[in-house]
Amino acid sequence: MQDPVVGNTRRSRIAEFARHLDSEVRAALHFDDEAIIGADLLVSLCRALMDTDSPQPWQDRLEAIFDEFDVADVETGIDYTLSQIRDKDQAISWLKSFKGLNYQAFALRLLGAADFKRLVDTVKEDGAVVALAIRRGLRASMPFAVAWSDAVSNMTENQRKAVSNTDILGLEVVQGIIMMDEAFGKKFVSTLPMQLTAATADDLAGWRPDDMTEIVTNIRHRVVESSAKRLERENSQLVRKIRGAKDALTPSEDGISQAANSLIELIDRIMREAFTKEEVLAWVEVNLPGDPLLTHEKDGNTLPTKRAEALCFVYRGSPTARDANEHDDGQGPSLIHDVLARVIVATRTSLQKFKHDDDGTQEEKDQLFSLLAGLEGALLLGLSISQIGTTQDRPLDAIEA
Template sequence: MQDPVVGDESRSSIAEFVRRLDPDIRAALHFDDAAVVGADLLVSLCRALMDTDNTQPWQERLEAIFDKFDLTEVETGVDYVVSQVRNGEQAVSWLNSFKGRNYQLFALRLLGAADFKRLVDAVKADSAVVALAVRRGLRAMLPFAVAWSDAISNMTENQRKAVSKSDIFSLELTRVIVMMDEAFGEKFISTLPMQLTAATVDDLADWRPDDLTEIVTNIRHRVVESSAKRLQRENSQLVRKIRGAKDALTHSEDGISQAANSLIELIDRIMREAFSKEQVLAWVEANLPDEPLLTHEKDGNILPTKRAEVLCFVYRGGPTAREANEYDDGQGPSLIHDVLARVIVATRTSLQNFKHNDDGTQEEKEQLFSLLTGLEGALLLGLSISQIGITPDRPRAEVEA
């Protein structure tokens, strides 16, 4: 590994301290080479990704960090970090051991008071950096959880039952995340020197389940904004369709019918501009030939169903093949792709009903606003997961071709 600069704030404080110790002392303290490299790599990556003043894309930040390490050391560090993530009990056991009285007395005798304090401070400083990354990562999940909840709210009970592993719908994902965030804050954030990190006031502000309604309302605004931005990148006219639907609901006497028409046209246009019917049929044949209800016959021609079009869209025309596990047999569309497809199709069906059965009641407006919220959530998720596999050197057109 390239020698780190002494006092380099982009690196791990633990690694910097431990590398200065005699090898025998390092071994006695249970700091092996892989652990030191893993800590250095993990903390360096967390610092780089949490730096809000850095305007570089995250890919370039990661490349800059990896450039500071030799390739073999990167492989060692990545393997170590992955093993700790997979075996969380091992990492927790080490932390409990480190905090234990016996270990601390042993380390104090071995290092002396001054170096022992440096070690403790280094562990706290690195832990604060990782804790900030965990909190931001946890909170970054909430917009997708809100989008997921809003999206599946557009499905009927029968449609939910049609999805395998339907017990996932019973989870209150937003509440679970907020409760995890609260517990993490009390157990870790509050005990660490967060002032040494790039933590903002918002990062340190507590989230509590009692504030869930306000939190979800604020997050939902972010979902709407994120969905609009992604649609804007696809086609600015699509964003105008959503705005037009909202304006129609708010201001027009015939708003419900107009809004339903706008949203149906929005869904159809997104699908149509992503893939032609011929491309969808070819995709179905290549990926889901045995999946029912993906094609139908009209005037002697085989055509894709709306569900097939949406599935092709959320997969971005990519393969559906995946490894089987205890939750997924690897056959057919994955759970999240299947749910999103069903949500968008179910939303379109409900909009058709509003289009033809418009009484102009306040209840209908509220139901249509709910459908719109769910649609925005589904589009955010669909457009987000469809970006997987698209890299800067692989243009979108190649993926869709």
């Protein structure tokens, strides 16, 4: 039998090995065609995404992989992978069976010692590639988890209670990701031949809950940078407002009040330049009519509340309608939009007290830095999710600085 490691280095080793087996042997080992195609596509995509040394953009790398497969195989591979994700019990059952002594003894008798060793090696090598992709994917979610945690910390207790699903607000998302990373590293990364992948020293270094403060601090710097870059694309003057607020926190008699004023002006300007009050009212009328918390009367005129402006901003003026499911009836703002809008309003309300109640204490500075971190987190998440949604008639990147 041909050595299965010889061939296209971007493809799945286990798929290549299985294709060299007789059809009866494959069937006896439960390697059906759909599983082989699914493994080949999954591992090939993971290899392409993890190849950070490639000069090609990741989109081009993925396109090159898809070009290597027939259209029918791509559909089969995607369908099979999705079915395994939906039916985790089936995938877990297969893994347990493969690792079981009975299966291994049967495979050893069927294949012989040399080919059985190749089988085990190919499974481990493919497993290492997928494990690297999972670890990087898990860690890539950390900036958003930190941003979410910082944003939610700006909400008052009453605002937390007002959210329709308070369970998610109580989750220690950041700590949960770190614990998942630690467990995944011990169970998989440390047991697989990661030297055969594109793993770096940082990929292999485990995260531990004891190091959470250091990890969060480093990630928070990335959140700040990402938020600033996104705001820079929207309006460079808004970035200067944030920088001005931070500069105002240097030792001075009125630094805290200056910083608070800068941040309030930042929030107001974001809302004002995103949509006019007339546009916000029109959006409310179409999407959330009858909500008493979104409008108020002043001098005989109907005006949008700060919450309405914040909701319109985080939605980028797009519809709130969505498909209902067992956890969401599809009515009203979605959980994440609702929370981010509340965070923006809560941050502004909290900043108001610093305008006139400023003692210049270190505690006040710490509180203001915390509010700033939450605001940056909310802006990062708000601008990120809005780019995933539908395009708008008047996108924010069309607003002049």
